[in-house]
Amino acid sequence: MENESPVTALIVDDEPDLCEMLVFEFSARGYRVFSASDGQEAERILDHEDVALLLTDVRMPLCDGLELLSWVKTRNVYRPTVILISAYADITVEEAHDLGAEVVLTKPFRLSELADIVTRILLPPERRWCTPPVPAPVRACALHFSSFESARKEAVFDLGRGGAAFAFSGSTLSKGENIRIEVCFDEGPFPSLHGTGIVNWVRSGAEPKQLQKAGLEFTWLSEETRTAFLLWHSTHAQKPYIPSLKPQ
């Protein structure tokens, strides 16, 4: 990063102590850092600065983090990358990803954890998904659909900018688990989808018979999948980072 031009980050939190510390840390790591104590102030900065990374608290006076997120993502879903920092479950991870937030972090968090996330999330997708995780996940989830479009309509499978959401039954998945995913379509833009990911959210079915659903953030995609996925993205800009898979 040293030789590249500095990345611009904007830190928004109404806690002055927290803001100050994050500004200090990001500056120390070579970022160009701005800070704001509420959403309105943040919007003014975003109007003038090309911000690549936005860290924002959820509960704030005047304009809160979610309003800011929606404002930002309406302008450009890809930039800036948004890390929502919540002190409480004001919003579920599922909802936050669906609204376009790339990362949801809950307070308190570790600096090292944040640093890792930032490093990973700021990588462009093609570089982000090209290294298979070590060790390789043991569990695999194999899915088969007639077509991508019909699966989306039935709300059993969907793709976002950073991952997939799918319905499953039988086994259980837990949050934070690393899994392999194999999806086959009889027709559609992707004949198959092959990769690994981390389970960011799991929603159990409302009724016993209903399917469980999970949101998976990709960590690695096979070269073939990666190419097809990025191609699809270039024509289908998706606001959700991981869609919440609600029936349409």
Next chain:
Amino acid sequence: MRRKDESAAETSTYAEALRELTARHEQLVIELSLLKRLDALDPLRTDVQALCGEMARAIASVLRADNCSIMLLDAQGQYMQILGAASSFEEQSPENRFSARFSLGEGIAGHVAQTGAAVMADDVQDHPEFKPLPNSPTPIRSLLCFPLLAHGSTLGVVNVSAVTPGYFTDVTKQVMELSAERIARLLLMQHYHQRLSQSEQQFRQFVDNSPEPIARVDKEWRYVYGNRAFQAAVGIPEAEVRGASVERVKALIHPDDLTFFWECCETVMKTGSIRLCDVRYRNAEGAWRWISHLAYPWRLPDGTIGGIEAIGRDITEQKNAEAIIAEQRLKLEASARLTALGGLASGVAHEINNPLAIISLGAEQLDLLVQQTPLNINHIHSAAGKIRRNVSRIERIIRGLRTLSQDGSKEPFQCKKVVDVVQEVAELCQTRFQSHNIDMQIGEIPNSLEMECRPVLIAQVLMNLFINAFDAVENAPDRWIKVECREHKECVVIRVMDSGPGVPDELREHVFNPFFTSKEVGKGTGMGLSISKAIIENHHGELSLEAESPNTCFVMTLPKRQPRSGMHGDKYGK
């Protein structure tokens, strides 16, 4: 000659005077003996027929008349019927005569009753109005018929007759006039007495029929009266009630209630006040029943207390229901407290996680900072300072939470600084208020101002008022909440105002009702204010909604010191 004539005239004058004197004497003797006979009758001990019979016999025998009858008008004043008669012709069947009746205006008797004027006939056969009694075997000739008058109205007539024409003398007539008056008076007396005893009987029945026990005791604590319900309740048979000692009833009362019961009774007896006391009785099945007694004095004609009367009412079901309600209220209070906490939980998690994040980051920063050379002392101090600041922030929140989550109802009363109580609660809300851009203004509270209270409960009330204020101003254009504390005489007055739209007039009287809520479904239980009011009243204070204030303003008035004798009840005393 002249002398002889004179002497003859004198003799005749004397004879005249003597005759008059004799007649007068005769009249007096007859009058006296008749009145004596009549006065010997006791109108209170006999029924009207027996009385009339007695009177008729007395008249007939004293006046040596062949017949005497007393006829009375019926209640409608339409017919007259013979109620008592005497006859020298014993063969006459009384049934015949008793069954005879005259309409008003019919016959001599009917005529007399109608006009109120006596008829004295030397021979009835010459009298146009005369109508013989049906089936009368002995024709009468002389008849005296006098009206029986009382207070201007006619009760009936009294007849005396003889089979001989011209039988009655002037003396007899005068005696009869006097007797008619006396007879009317006796009848009236009898009538009133009967009415009185009927009404007495009615009232006795009224009391006797009451399903609620009613009893009266005298100064010596002996029963004078006890109705059937009382007899059944205490197991004393009717015959034994009068004179029974109160001790017999006291033996049935629950030992824990006996002192209270006896105190109440003695107070009523001594002071003449009215008391309500609820005590448990063992019933015939051996079960305890709650009986509520309303005890009051009864007075002797001279106005002094003659004893006490009490009405009992079985309130066992009510007491049971009250116990259930009290229990449920406790549960509700607990749940309302938890709801208040639940509403706060998200806020509190937010409040705690923020400082925690700062502490955590600060610690990591310190780790990194101490590895640097040279050491950036300023930065290290700054990070440590942030950690300390935020640790105490968490401490304060936890303290507030602990206060709120306690069951304060068992907490002892203690002297607390008003400023501490208010600040502790405000602390917990302040950041939440700030994050919603609500300006929380706490006016100056004198540090010396203290009040005796259960701090946890008062904190809960304050929290409740703050949360209500928060909900009221959340969407208001101008958002502020003001808290003012001041000392007023022996009280502490705490006012919580907000910039919300205020409580509409029509809802003002309802805000303290249980389950009243103006909040959307799921947001309020409607119990907050009613419980708050109960808490404040339990502190002998008052919680009200200020009517004059343009904004919502709740006023909490608490005595600085709690009254020493904390005994409850006694609502009926004094």
